[in-house]
Amino acid sequence: MSKKLGWKELPFGDSIKAGTAEQFETGDxxxxxxxxxxxxxxxxxxCWINCPDSSIEVKDGKMTGIDLxxxxxxxxxxxxxPVKKPGKAITMExxx
Amino acid sequence: MATLKDxxxxxxxxxxxxxxxxxxxxxxxxxxxxxxxxxxxxxxAATGCLEVTTTIFxxxxxxxxxxxxxxxxxxxxxxxxTAAYEALKKKGKIKDDINFVAFGGDGGTYDIGLQxxxxxxxxxxxxxxxxxxxxxxxxxxxxxSSATARAAHxxxxxxxxxxxxxxxxxxDLTGIMAAHNIPYVGQSxxxxxxxxxxxxxxxxxxxxxxxxxxxxxxxxLGWAYKPEETLELGRLAADTxxxxxxxxxxxxxxxTYKPREKKPVTDFMFKQERFRHLKKPxxxxxxxxxQNEVDRRWEELRKRCGDM
Numbered sequence: 001m002s003k004k005l006g007w008k009e010l011p012f013g014d015s016i017k018a019g020t021a022e023q024f025e026t027g028d029x030x031x032x033x034x035x036x037x038x039x040x041x042x043x044x045x046x047c048w049i050n051c052p053d054s055s056i057e058v059k060d061g062k063m064t065g066i067d068l069x070x071x072x073x074x075x076x077x078x079x080x081x082p083v084k085k086p087g088k089a090i091t092m093e094x095x096x
Numbered sequence: 097m098a099t100l101k102d103x104x105x106x107x108x109x110x111x112x113x114x115x116x117x118x119x120x121x122x123x124x125x126x127x128x129x130x131x132x133x134x135x136x137x138x139x140x141a142a143t144g145c146l147e148v149t150t151t152i153f154x155x156x157x158x159x160x161x162x163x164x165x166x167x168x169x170x171x172x173x174x175x176x177x178t179a180a181y182e183a184l185k186k187k188g189k190i191k192d193d194i195n196f197v198a199f200g201g202d203g204g205t206y207d208i209g210l211q212x213x214x215x216x217x218x219x220x221x222x223x224x225x226x227x228x229x230x231x232x233x234x235x236x237x238x239x240x241s242s243a244t245a246r247a248a249h250x251x252x253x254x255x256x257x258x259x260x261x262x263x264x265x266x267x268d269l270t271g272i273m274a275a276h277n278i279p280y281v282g283q284s285x286x287x288x289x290x291x292x293x294x295x296x297x298x299x300x301x302x303x304x305x306x307x308x309x310x311x312x313x314x315x316x317l318g319w320a321y322k323p324e325e326t327l328e329l330g331r332l333a334a335d336t337x338x339x340x341x342x343x344x345x346x347x348x349x350x351x352t353y354k355p356r357e358k359k360p361v362t363d364f365m366f367k368q369e370r371f372r373h374l375k376k377p378x379x380x381x382x383x384x385x386x387q388n389e390v391d392r393r394w395e396e397l398r399k400r401c402g403d404m
Contacts (some may be wrong), residue, residue: 049127
């Protein structure tokens with residue numbers, strides 16, 4: 001029987017780069033599409049903090065859009081949007 | 097707590113493109129907990145939905161150092177990471193302060209990982225363990241766990257002619273962790289308008305020593321509800337006192353949320369298909385049984401927290 005390897009000689013298992021899932025597009029899962037009305041938005045960030053797919057785009061404390069490459073169309077953003085008049089700042093529409 | 101506007105200026109630590117269900121609550125838990133940290137962060141996950149969906153080879157959704165070992169030993173693995181960190185820090189090879197977090201589902205925490213969690217807490221490592229509790233083994237196809245709600249339909253204890261779903265109440269893991277007399281134990285839920293989870297995670301990160309957070313996480317797959325209602329169900333769990341929000345800091349119990357009006361448990365349950373069979377008139381006594389147990393546990397908690 002050959003000599004067992006010590007922990008320093010053991011081959012390295014595997015390590016992959018961080019954050020690469022961004023290259024994988026899950027947007028084609030969607031059957032409902034969020035539509036954002038910039039003029040109604042009050043930038044409260046409730047959609048951003050509650051998005052499971054990190055798909056609300058923000059810059060300098062303001063919402064700038066929706067990342068449709070990754071959004072799965074769950075509708076949480078539209079449901080949580082607190083804007084009432086003249087209507088929610090995000091609504092869901094059927095994907096064609 | 098920093099405002100959401102300030103938090104939104106931070107780097108996103110969990111990217112999109114992971115393969116969790118649309119409307120998944122587990123990734124919301126992970127994002128909010130990591131946002132609460134003002135230091136670099138190292139994450140270990142137990143096997144479970146969060147780990148499986150975010151790290152499908154060759155992709156990883158984590159923008160932080162991430163380690164997965166096995167189902168039962170997230171807490172033990174993270175203990176080793178913190179021990180290595182402390183040794184390297186003593187030698188001067190690392191200078192940064194780092195926060196260490198483990199994420200485990202209720203299967204990996206209530207059942208399979210309980211002994212390694214208990215061990216890590218007793219040894220006093222400086223880490224935060226977050227249990228995202230969705231009340232069953234969702235990743236493998238909705239099997240019953242010891243966190244599963246009474247009378248809930250699961251594939252291993254299905255509702256049918258023989259019996260109406262699970263016949264036991266879930267165990268009180270937060271209480272078990274509080275009995276370890278660690279510096280911080282908290283029970284939270286996603287969806288609260290006051291950002292309860294982020295506040296508790298921030299508080300936990302500010303404390304040195306072992307910390308535990310039990311976070312209730314609605315699961316649209318296993319609970320079978322409309323995907324946009326994930327956070328609404330979280331709020332309803334708190335409002336019905338099925339999942340009371342409290343924390344235990346250095347042995348002092350404190351309620352952090354008291355519903356203005358305690359809602360009946362059916363408000364929470366009848367939004368979900370896993371309790372569908374309880375709508376039948378012959379199962380009315382089970383609803384009463386659940387309501388009584390929820391009331392009893394709520395009153396007991398209020399007494400402990402000095403609220404009455």
